[in-house]
Amino acid sequence: MTASTANAQRFREFKMPDVGEGLTEAEILKWYVKPGDTVTDGQVVCEVETAKAAVELPIPYDGVVHELTFGEGVTVDVGTAIISVDTDPGAGPASAPATVQTPPEAAKAEEEAEPQGRQAVLVGYGAAPSSTKRRARKPQAGVPAQPEPVSAALQAELNGRTAPAPAAPVTPAVTPVANGAGVGAVGRPLAKPPVRKLAKDLGIDLATVVPSGPDGIITREDVHAAAAPAAAPAPAAAAAVPTPVAPAETGVVNAAARERRVPVKGVRKATAQAMVSSAFTAPHVTEFITVDVTRTMKLVQELKQDPDMAGLRVNPLLLVARAFLVAIKRHPEVNASWDEAQQEIVYKDYVNLGIAAATPRGLIVPNIKDAGVKTLPQLAEELGDLVATAREGKTSPAAMTGGTVTITNVGVFGVDTGTPILNPGESAILAFGAVKLQPWVHKGKVKARQVTTLALSFDHRLIDGELGSKLLADIAAVLERPKRLITWG
Template sequence: MGQLRQFKLPDVGEGLTDGEILQWLVSVGDTVTVNQPLCEVETAKAAVELPSPYAGTVTELLFEAGTTVDVGTPIITIDTGGDAPAPAPAGDGAEPAAGLIGGAAPGGRTAVLVGYGPRTTEARRRPRRAVHGVPAPSSSPSPSPSPSPAPVGADYGSGGQERPPLLATAPDMTTKPVRHGGLEVGRQAEAHAIAEGAAPSSAAVPGRGRQRPLAKPPVRKLARDLGVDLTALTGSGPGGVITREDVTAAAAGPQAPAVDPAPDLTTDLTTDLVPAVAAVPSSAVPSPGERVPVKGVRKATAAAMVASAFTAPHVTEFLTVDVTRMMKLRSRTAARPEFAGVKVSPLLFVAKALLLAARRHPMVNSSWDEAAQEIVVHGQVNLGIAAATPRGLIVPNVKGADRLSLVELAAALGELTETARAGRTAPADMTGGTITITNVGVFGVDTGTPILNPGESAILAFGAVREMPWVHKGRIRIRQVTQLALSFDHRVVDGELGSRFLADVGTLLSDPRTALAY
């Protein structure tokens, strides 16, 4: 007689209370292995795949897709079999052992994400094998379709092996993995083909009448949002992979009027940290009277903004700055050999100016402790960048940004950008921020009154850079001008401190040579 084990929904972030099951990746009767993805779950911070802590047969799915489940609630039952190897019990025989995926991790956390958590894991990678003509993914052609198991305990990131590119965790709800003998034929073969740059197999996916289009999860989600059928597209990427550009072009339609490009100074900012804004077809826009469920990132953002707006007394100050010299410095800096391969954007210099000003005024980089009635001055600057993603607004941050050189800061911002666009920002990267920049200039907006990120005392809005008439050396000249808006918590930052801080940021952007005196 088999042994039934239930897998409980873990806390995939820090202090989260629930998550929505986006889709199941297994069905009743499927055979699963340790670390095989069971389902995709969206929380207020990220969309992730939950790996199985047990090996066995799925006997029951306790919730339907689309259900919001509290953390700690069983979501699936797995029959591990009477003689099947199972993780050692943590105490009562019902929970995974410490160090395993799904088990306890240092600091009272739970190891839930593949590639995260303690490295002392006992998880084993399942063998890759060929099924119904779909070859096992490999970097070199194999003369035989026989199984080629990975070495037991193989761990990317150690032993000189290079970790393959992480795939985004955005859900794919248009198609479902096809399983045969407990293997994810369509999903695994395609994922490895994309990750390793292999050409797609010409064989149709078993159990389907047509081939499953090749596209990464974020592209699939974009296609769902825009109402685009991926099976009708021809991919322009390597090996026929469908790209974001293919989807947006299909959404615009052949008769859609071309969108006039924004001026150079504004479009220069559109690739900083917010994905390019595509024309959304009318079919993707909610119709009048429609009710849109508030959940996931949108729900968390709404709660955080309400809490921030009605607990911290906001004050916003504005400053218009001539950034002509900064833009010239940007062009010269980008041409330097040490900046080859990294993006040198105007936002980089705004971030550096903010970090230098925060060094002179450390109280701005602090937070209010309501329980202790104290002001906590942080020892380092964790610079948050507000980024718009298909899942909603998120604010990942660069840890210890004040200790980075300009080259290191540019690389960190670039990595943060690509991760946010791919939809695979880790929950840890969205916690612990101390001060934030929001780049509203990417939308051609001059300025605004930003709301504080909860737990922080200041947020700087960076507007569009425009050519405007400006009095320069006693004469009216055409200069490149932007507007800054600083919102701050008046319990922590008074008017004088906020004004001096904003003035220092403006001075550094107007005349970057001033940094030598800081």
């Protein structure tokens, strides 16, 4: 076994997995370990956010963490190594395989030790030009090692200018910032392409920006911080400073100074793409109905006292979900999807009920599998678990795939109703509005009743106006007289 083979078996790299269905990248949210920590097979080492959810990743090796390839906040392609583990730390010192983001100091040492001059680069920039040279010879005892000479042509290429006379000192092309932090081996500050573009647009020289990101990477905030002082003119003497004038008096407002930009990524990016795709792919039709839900609200209070529902989350949304499922059972044709590739309608004999949930990372729609065959206590339990998991940001990608219909509860925000957009691939979405005490004609008299408005959007390729109207009318009928949960269910 060669030394390189043994080294490869000792230092094991864990690559970013595809934790969803065909996802191509994920952002590292948080590391739970650091270099030097001991890890065991199955131990969670980091949390990542995909386009669907935040997921914790376990390491499949026993050993000691050798290196974290990427810092927190970095988006990594699936299949890229994110951590290396020394699986035999007792075997003595050894050199681990080089990783993508090597700090500048390590890059210099690596270049002196390897046959090919390698250099730390930021993903997406490629490697800087390098020359082939022999491995540095081991110095003799008592004799200091002599660095190999660098050709004038190579030095000129690295500095981006004409080769100077041999006796003339080489001036760096870029002045290092913060003792070299954030500067590559050739003097180029480390920053992602969008950050470089931002700096260019604002007229900021990245060499003058103090980096705050991991491994000395310059962030957008660093660029904005550098641009803020430059945006304001240098004041004259204290006595000559004019009295500030309110923006309303001058008519000039520095809008850029009062704006905040946030990269679109993760769940929010996926939601935006899905909504655009759905809105311009599926022909939406939305219908509305206002219904007296006084009896349903009374039933909610009774169920909260029922021993069979003890410890379960009982609320109006639970009975709306049950009413939706009962109505779908009466009109199973609505539970379908459109197969554009095969030009077929796929009718489904199961209902995976999605519940739209607002989270700090954006809107997600996990679903309850086979919701149509569950009892009311089972539905209540799964609905409670679904909401709790979503709020904690722990919803798995599997929980958000395969949905057939969805409920969005806009009433919790005090909103009467809306025109919901279909979750891609689904046939219908029901918006449940706020329940309010309103005057209502009941048994021939105007009385104060608990009233809500429902809105149903559906894919008109799958559901025509008659079928959609019957579905919505049945949902309202169940909520008006909830005993139909028994007679129709």
